[in-house]
Amino acid sequence: MRELIARLVCWMSLAAVVAFAGLFAFLHNRPVPAAASGAAPLPAVAARAAPVPPPANGDRGRAVYERENCATCHSLGGEGNPRRPLDGVGVRRSGAELREWITGTGAAASSLSASVTRRKRAYLELSEADLGALSDYLAAPRTGK
Ligand code: HEC
Structure with missing residues (x-):
């Protein structure tokens, strides 16, 4: 009986970890709707991530x-x-x-x-x-x- 409970606890905690990881991944990778994020922050993030481009006018x-x-x-x-x-x-x-x-x-x-x-x-x-x-x-x- 003790062994069964131990196994149950083990599987349940494993399931909980997987579920939390999945939830976390989902929350952090959701596409942000344009209206909610505002128009400005997205291009700003893109600009920071990209390497400094040479001026197109160069x-x-x-x-x-x-x-x-x-x-x-x-x-x-x-x-x-x-x-x-x-x-x-x-x-x-x-x-x-x-x-x-x-x-x-x-x-x-x-x-x-x-x-x-x-x-x-x-x-x-x-x-x-x-x-x-x-x-x-x-x-x-x-x-x-
Ligand atoms: C007849 C010679 C002459 C021509 C042609 C000329 N410059 Fe100059 N330029 C000078 C002189 C003299 C200075 C003063 C500063 C110095 O001696 O470095 C100067 C200064 C400058 C400065 C400021 C430099 C500094 O160190 O602050 C820039 C910028 C500049 N010129 C750009 C140009 C560009 C662009 C052209 C072409 C469209 C041009 N110049 C054509 C003679 C010339």
């Missing part, structure tokens, strides 16, 4: 950088004019500052020579999209070019 920015001959005065990743490297400039400067330095306007204007300012002012002709892409390109983390 390739376009690089094309503009090359087309506008920025490398005659600047270098990136050791390519171009080594006198004024732009590596890491996107970390030091905000997007707005980058635009001022690219176009020789705002605070940047007072630090640039007249001839450089004239050359950079020509970049005011660049489209908004090109300027944005350039800033993104300069702000992108990179080891080489």
